[in-house]
Amino acid sequence: MALLRDMTLGGFSDELAADSAAPGGGSVAALSGALGAALVSMVCRLTIGKKGYEEYEHEVKEVLAESEILRKRLLEAIDIDAKAFEKVMDAFAAPKSTDEEKSVRREMIQTAFKGACESPRRTAADCLEVLRLCARVADKTNTNAASDLGVGASNALAALESAAMNVLINLPSIKDDEYVDELRDEMEAIQEEGGILRTGVLREISVHIGGN
Amino acid sequence: MALLRDMTLGGFSDELAADSAAPGGGSVAALSGALGAALVSMVCRLTIGKKGYEEYEHEVKEVLAESEILRKRLLEAIDIDAKAFEKVMDAFAAPKSTDEEKSVRREMIQTAFKGACESPRRTAADCLEVLRLCARVADKTNTNAASDLGVGASNALAALESAAMNVLINLPSIKDDEYVDELRDEMEAIQEEGGILRTGVLREISVHIGGN
Numbered sequence: 001m002a003l004l005r006d007m008t009l010g011g012f013s014d015e016l017a018a019d020s021a022a023p024g025g026g027s028v029a030a031l032s033g034a035l036g037a038a039l040v041s042m043v044c045r046l047t048i049g050k051k052g053y054e055e056y057e058h059e060v061k062e063v064l065a066e067s068e069i070l071r072k073r074l075l076e077a078i079d080i081d082a083k084a085f086e087k088v089m090d091a092f093a094a095p096k097s098t099d100e101e102k103s104v105r106r107e108m109i110q111t112a113f114k115g116a117c118e119s120p121r122r123t124a125a126d127c128l129e130v131l132r133l134c135a136r137v138a139d140k141t142n143t144n145a146a147s148d149l150g151v152g153a154s155n156a157l158a159a160l161e162s163a164a165m166n167v168l169i170n171l172p173s174i175k176d177d178e179y180v181d182e183l184r185d186e187m188e189a190i191q192e193e194g195g196i197l198r199t200g201v202l203r204e205i206s207v208h209i210g211g212n
Numbered sequence: 213m214a215l216l217r218d219m220t221l222g223g224f225s226d227e228l229a230a231d232s233a234a235p236g237g238g239s240v241a242a243l244s245g246a247l248g249a250a251l252v253s254m255v256c257r258l259t260i261g262k263k264g265y266e267e268y269e270h271e272v273k274e275v276l277a278e279s280e281i282l283r284k285r286l287l288e289a290i291d292i293d294a295k296a297f298e299k300v301m302d303a304f305a306a307p308k309s310t311d312e313e314k315s316v317r318r319e320m321i322q323t324a325f326k327g328a329c330e331s332p333r334r335t336a337a338d339c340l341e342v343l344r345l346c347a348r349v350a351d352k353t354n355t356n357a358a359s360d361l362g363v364g365a366s367n368a369l370a371a372l373e374s375a376a377m378n379v380l381i382n383l384p385s386i387k388d389d390e391y392v393d394e395l396r397d398e399m400e401a402i403q404e405e406g407g408i409l410r411t412g413v414l415r416e417i418s419v420h421i422g423g424n
Contacts, residue, residue, distance in 0.1 A: 009217045009224055009243060010287055016250040017283060019257035021356070025363030028247050031221060032367060035240050038228040045231035071229060075222055144233070147381040151237030151374040155244060158370030162363040169359040169421040209381040 004078045022089075026081035026120050029162035030074050032155050033127040037071035039152030040064075040133050046148075047141040056140035063133050070126050070133075074159075077123050081166075084119040088112040113173045117183060120166035124190050127160035131197040138204035146208035153201040160194045216290045234301075235294045238332050241374035242289035244367050245339040249283035251364030252276075252345050258360075259353040268352035275345050282338050282345075286371075289335050293378075296331040300324040325385045329395060332378035336402050339372035343409040350416035358420035365413040372406045 004012060004023055012031075016023055044064035047053050053060070091108040095101045134153040141149060164187040171180045216224060216235055224243075228235055256276035259265050265272070303320040307313045346365040353361060376399040383392045 005221045008220055009246075009290065012221055013246050013250045013283060013287060016247065017253035017257070017280070019254070019260075021254075021258060021360075024254065024357070025251060025360040028251060028363050028367060031247070032244060032370070034221075034225050035228065035243065038225045039237060039240060041229035042231070042233075042236065045229070046233060048231075068229070071225060075225060078221065145236070147377040148233070148237040150377045151240050154370040154373050154377075155240060158244070158366040161366050165359040165362045165366075165421055209377055 004082060005075050022085045023078070023082045024085065025162055026085060026116075026123070026166040027078045029120060029127075029159045029166060030077035030081055030123050031159075032162065033123055033130060033159035034071050034074035034078070036127065036130045036134075036152045036154075036156035036159060037067045037074055039148050039155070040067040040130060040137070041071060043141045043145045043149045043152065044137065046145045047137075050142055053140065053142065056137070060137055060140060063137050067130065067133050070130055074123065074126055074130075077119060077126070081119045081123070084112075084116045088116050109173075110175060113170050114176075114179070117167050117170045117174070120163040121183065121186070124160050124163035124167065124187065127156045127163060128190050128194050128197075130156040131160070131194050131201070134201045135197045138201045143205075143208040146205040150202055150205050150209065153198045157194050157198040161191060164191055216294060217287050234297045235290070236297065237374055238293035238297060238328075238335070238378040239290045241332060241339075241371045241378060242286050242293055242335050243371075244374065245335055245342060245371035246283050246286035246290070248339065248342045248346075248364045248366075248368035248371060249279045249286060251360050251367070252279040252342060252349070253283060255353045255357045255361045255364065256349065258357045259349075262354055265352065265354065268349070272349055272352060275349050279342065279345050282342055286335065286338055286342075289331060289338070293331045293335070296324075296328045300328050321385075322387060325382050326388075326391070329379050329382045329386070332375040333395065333398070336372050336375035336379065336399065339368045339375060340402050340406050340409075342368040343372070343406050343413070346413045347409045350413045355417075355420045358417040362414055362417045362421065365410045369406050369410040373403060376403055 004027060041064055044060045047060050048057055091112040094105040094108055096105050131153060134149060167183055167187050174180050253276055256272045259272050260269060303324040306317040306320050308317050343365060346361060379395055379399050386392050
C-alpha cells in the first residue's frame, strides 16, 4: 500500500471512514500533531523579520527548527502507527495448532501489543514538545497570527490525548505489569502537563483574539 | 491554485508551515472536524452487522449517514475558509485614493471580515453536530473501536474550539455591534455544549480503554 502521508486529504479521510480499523485513531493523532507543529512553524515564519519582534528573533528561529523536526516525525508516525496496528492483526492470525505454535503466537501478540503502545507513546511525547514550543513563543510571535497559534496548541493537545487513548486501549492486553504501570503513569503526567500548557497558551493569546 | 483537499497530507502540512497566513488555523479546524467525522463513520461501519449490536443497527446507520454528510461539508470547508481569508487580503489591497474609493474599500473590508467569520462559524456548528453524533452512539458501537470514537470526539472538540478562535479573532475588526455580540454569544454556547458532550463521550468509553 502507498504511504498514508502521500494520500490526499480527501483520500485519507475516505480511507479513515472505511470499515477497516486501520488507519484509525492512532494515525489521526499523529496527523493532528503534525498539523499543530505546522502551525507553530507558520507562526514563527510570520514573525521572523517582522518589525517589533527583533528581540525574539533568535528564540523564534530556534523554535522553528524544533517544530520542523517534530512535524516531520509526526508525519512519519501516521504510517508507523497504522503498521504497528497491522502487526497486532498479523500476530492474531499466526498458527495455533500445536503447543509450540501457541506459545510462539502468545509471544508475538505480546510483542505486537507493546509495539502498538510504543508508537502512540512517542506521538504523545512529541505532541507535548509541540505544546512546549507553543508556550515558549506565545508572547513572542506575530499577534496577527494569535488564533493560528491557539489552533496549533488545541490540535497538539487533542493529538496528545488521542495518542494517550491509543496507548491505554492496548494496556489490558499486555501481561507485563511493570510496563503497564509505567505507561499509565506516563500518559497521566503527559496529559496533565499538556492541559496546563494549552491553558497557558490560550490565556496568553486571548487578549489578541477579541473574546474569552 | 489546486484545491487544498486534493493535496497530500505531507504537501498540505508543508503549505501550512510556509510563511503565508493562508491556509492557516481556519482550514486546520475544518480538516480536524472532517477527521473527527471520518472516525465516527469508521466506528459506525465497524459496528453495523456485528453480533451483539443488532438492536442499535438502525440508529447507527442513521448516525453514519449524518457523519458522512458532515465529513463532506467539513472537507469542502478547508478550501472555503482559505478563500474567505484571501478575500480579506484582497479588500485591504483595494484602491484608496479618492473618498469614494475609500468608502467602497471600507465596505469591502467589512463584508470580507463577515465572510471570514461565517466560514468558521459553520465549521464550529458542524463540529458540534459531530460531537452530538459521537455522544449518540458512544454506548451503542463496537467497544474494540472505543479509542477511535474518543479520538473522533477529541478532534471534533479541538476543531470546534479552533473554529471559534477563528471567528473571535475577526470580531474586533467588525463594526456591526449586534452581529459581533450574536457571534460571541453563539461561540460561547457552542464551546460549552461541545465540552460537555466530549466529557460524556470520554466517560462512556473510559471503561473500554483501560485507564482514566
